[in-house]
Amino acid sequence: MDCKYCGELIQFHFYEARNDELRAEQACFSCDFWLRRLKEYQKGETFVSGGCAYTPAVKRIRTDKPSRWLGFAGTHWEVKHNGEEYITNDLWHRGSVPEHFREWMPDNAELRRLR
Numbered sequence: 001m002d003c004k005y006c007g008e009l010i011q012f013h014f015y016e017a018r019n020d021e022l023r024a025e026q027a028c029f030s031c032d033f034w035l036r037r038l039k040e041y042q043k044g045e046t047f048v049s050g051g052c053a054y055t056p057a058v059k060r061i062r063t064d065k066p067s068r069w070l071g072f073a074g075t076h077w078e079v080k081h082n083g084e085e086y087i088t089n090d091l092w093h094r095g096s097v098p099e100h101f102r103e104w105m106p107d108n109a110e111l112r113r114l115r
């Protein structure tokens with residue numbers, strides 16, 4: 001079975017429930033990952049800046065975990081997304097949005113590294 005998003009052959013070499021999910025979505029592992037990011041993007045949980053997707057674990061400076069456990073090792077970022085502005089030190093990079101997902105996930109945020 002080919003992935004209906006990228007056309008690659010879908011590899012069903014995961015546990016059964018996972019294979020069933022991929023089969024139901026007709027998506028390869030990578031496109032399934034991006035379908036999940038797309039749902040987050042539509043809910044405002046993930047944003048895209050410069051063609052890359054990011055998900056803030058929190059929209060503030062957190063002090064409850066050592067920085068080595070935080071996204072980008074606790075780097076501070078200023079985010080402007082959906083009319084909201086905040087600084088986070090727990091931002092997670094999800095990767096470059098693949099070509100075939102870009103029309104559904106255009107840039108929708110400004111991101112600035114603070115320190």
Ligand SMILES: [Zn+2]
Pocket residue numbers: 003004005006007008027028029030031032
């Ligand atoms: Zn695919």
